[in-house]
Amino acid sequence: MKVRTIPAILSILLPLAASGKEYPMEPPLCYDSFPDESLLKADPKPVGPEWMHNAVFYQIYPQTFCDSNGDGVGDFKGIISKLDYVKSLGVDAIWINPFFESPFRDAGYDISDYYKVAPRYGTNDDARALFKAAHERGIKVLFDFVASYTSIDHPWFKASCDPTPNKYTNWYVWTDDTWFEGQENYTAMFVQGYCERNGNYLQNFFWSQPALNFGYVERDPKQKWQLPPDHPDITALREEMKNVVRFWMEMGADGFRADMAGTLVKKDPDYIKTCEVWRGIHAMLDKDFPGAFTIAEWEDSAASRGGFSSNFLHWRREYYDLWFRDKDSYFLSAGKGDITNFLGLYVRQKEESCGRNYISLTVGNHDLPRVNRWGRDRTDLELIQIFAFTMPNVPFVYYGDEIGMRQLPLKIGREGCYGTRAGDRTPMQWDRSKNLGFSTGESDKLWMPVDPAPDAPTVADEERDPGSMLNFIRGLIAFRKAHTALAANGGFFPVYAQPHAYPFVFIRASDTEKLLVVINPSAQESTASIKGVLKEQKSLIRGTDAKWDEADGTTKITIQGKSFAIYELK
Numbered sequence: 001m002k003v004r005t006i007p008a009i010l011s012i013l014l015p016l017a018a019s020g021k022e023y024p025m026e027p028p029l030c031y032d033s034f035p036d037e038s039l040l041k042a043d044p045k046p047v048g049p050e051w052m053h054n055a056v057f058y059q060i061y062p063q064t065f066c067d068s069n070g071d072g073v074g075d076f077k078g079i080i081s082k083l084d085y086v087k088s089l090g091v092d093a094i095w096i097n098p099f100f101e102s103p104f105r106d107a108g109y110d111i112s113d114y115y116k117v118a119p120r121y122g123t124n125d126d127a128r129a130l131f132k133a134a135h136e137r138g139i140k141v142l143f144d145f146v147a148s149y150t151s152i153d154h155p156w157f158k159a160s161c162d163p164t165p166n167k168y169t170n171w172y173v174w175t176d177d178t179w180f181e182g183q184e185n186y187t188a189m190f191v192q193g194y195c196e197r198n199g200n201y202l203q204n205f206f207w208s209q210p211a212l213n214f215g216y217v218e219r220d221p222k223q224k225w226q227l228p229p230d231h232p233d234i235t236a237l238r239e240e241m242k243n244v245v246r247f248w249m250e251m252g253a254d255g256f257r258a259d260m261a262g263t264l265v266k267k268d269p270d271y272i273k274t275c276e277v278w279r280g281i282h283a284m285l286d287k288d289f290p291g292a293f294t295i296a297e298w299e300d301s302a303a304s305r306g307g308f309s310s311n312f313l314h315w316r317r318e319y320y321d322l323w324f325r326d327k328d329s330y331f332l333s334a335g336k337g338d339i340t341n342f343l344g345l346y347v348r349q350k351e352e353s354c355g356r357n358y359i360s361l362t363v364g365n366h367d368l369p370r371v372n373r374w375g376r377d378r379t380d381l382e383l384i385q386i387f388a389f390t391m392p393n394v395p396f397v398y399y400g401d402e403i404g405m406r407q408l409p410l411k412i413g414r415e416g417c418y419g420t421r422a423g424d425r426t427p428m429q430w431d432r433s434k435n436l437g438f439s440t441g442e443s444d445k446l447w448m449p450v451d452p453a454p455d456a457p458t459v460a461d462e463e464r465d466p467g468s469m470l471n472f473i474r475g476l477i478a479f480r481k482a483h484t485a486l487a488a489n490g491g492f493f494p495v496y497a498q499p500h501a502y503p504f505v506f507i508r509a510s511d512t513e514k515l516l517v518v519i520n521p522s523a524q525e526s527t528a529s530i531k532g533v534l535k536e537q538k539s540l541i542r543g544t545d546a547k548w549d550e551a552d553g554t555t556k557i558t559i560q561g562k563s564f565a566i567y568e569l570k
């Protein structure tokens with residue numbers, strides 16, 4: 001039953017969640033020949049701190065990472081106590097989901113005070129201590145920046161609900177008549193009859209998240225409430241948003257992840273004005289906080305025009321073909337997948353943003369069902385991670401994925417955790433003590449229940465096992481860092497990718513190194529038939545050797561089921 005509900009949930013949520021825009025599918029891209037040797041080199045590096053080109057991030061969900069005071073909710077002191085573990089993974093930086101004051105109708109994405117840590121996580125001093133403790137270990141910290149909406153409990157919104165005009169009247173998108181009939185799209189709808197102000201407010205996601213007003217580019221002359229993006233009240237809001245960023249950067253943050261970054265300015269074709277807002281924030285960062293790293297939840301190369309160091313693509317349909325569906329994803333042993341739709345998206349997005357920013361190919365996050373779910377085994381998970389760490393991108397590891405934590409079949413609506421968003425946010429599994437070491441609190445009072453399975457993976461067990469998923473991930477992170485060709489700016493040359501075919505073969509290249517990667521997630525032995533022959537000598541540096549046959553100017557690479565091979569070409 002659950003297996004069948006997941007694709008349905010994803011198909012509703014994924015296409016629209018982050019940008020409010022439904023993208024047409026990109027035409028697929030197929031490959032079947034070796035590239036010209038003269039092309040094998042690195043991409044130009046985008047502007048940004050040197051550390052980012054080879055950086056690996058770790059995502060921490062503060063609710064469920066580590067609870068230091070036994071109240072059932074994770075907190076900053078808990079995170080601090082686990083920083084040595086985080087460091088041991090070999091990652092460079094962490095992204096922490098929103099930790100600001102909030103009524104928690106959307107797990108903290110509904111902010112009621114941008115300048116204050118939610119008491120359940122600690123205090124602003126604890127945030128300062130967390131930044132410091134992370135820096136002492138060489139770890140950078142990103143906060144989650146929600147610029148496109150607040151909570152209905154935010155004082156700005158309360159003031160804007162007042163029928164008497166005031167400073168905040170225009171800070172949110174309000175129609176000028178409660179009887180206005182109209183909708184924008186699935187994630188941006190009008191809420192009617194909320195307060196005494198005669199008008200409807202635009203929600204940006206849940207009804208409790210009113211859209212901040214960054215204006216409309218294409219305005220309907222009859223709807224006078226649609227303000228231009230350069231309206232003075234909007235300019236004031238934009239300045240305030242810069243202050244928010246400045247506040248956390250001055251406290252010690254190293255950058256941010258921008259939530260729903262493409263939704264700021266409404267009816268904004270090509271995101272011209274939305275990019276302008278973000279460029280303003282990035283100009284401030286460049287001047288006062290050089291070296292900041294920013295990543296956008298914005299599945300469009302427009303993010304690179306907005307000045308982001310990186311952006312996620314996971315809300316695009318082509319992305320589901322990787323491992324999100326349970327029957328015909330590419331990375332399933334059933335072997336019914338197709339990599340060419342994903343490449344159609346990825347290669348074009350990469351070309352559009354090349355030299356400006358990097359794509360991040362996240363394997364999982366708090367909105368996506370965990371990669372370890374029904375019917376997948378350890379090898380499936382490893383092959384997914386091999387892909388995520390050998391493709392050009394800035395990898396983000398979702399807490400717990402490094403030990404193979406499982407998606408749980410929970411049906412809980414707590415704080416907006418509907419559908420699969422509950423079972424992917426369960427407490428981190430540290431050891432075999434109470435609540436798997438997450439909290440000393442009562443088990444039925446935890447923010448989310450822990451995995452009840454007797455064989456639920458834990459950090460402590462996996463630390464002791466050299467062959468564990470945890471040690472596999474550590475090894476993979478170290479491997480990636482040891483190879484310049486695998487850095488985010490390493491060149492990418494697809495070699496073999498055919499519709500409904502396995503394996504997937506590609507070359508990565510820096511100016512000093514060339515690697516050829518063969519990945520076959522299918523359970524069947526598979527053969528790539530490639531035009532051309534390699535001039536270089538190849539030596540296997542990781543994985544299981546494949547069989548190579550070269551005849552009549554064609555190379556056939558045959559690789560056993562559920563395996564991969566990485567060769568150095570010299």
Ligand code: GLC
Pocket residue numbers: 017018106109110205206209259260297366367416
């Ligand atoms: C982003 C967050 C998600 C949240 C949504 C609306 O997509 O990742 O968790 O629910 O924004 O706030």
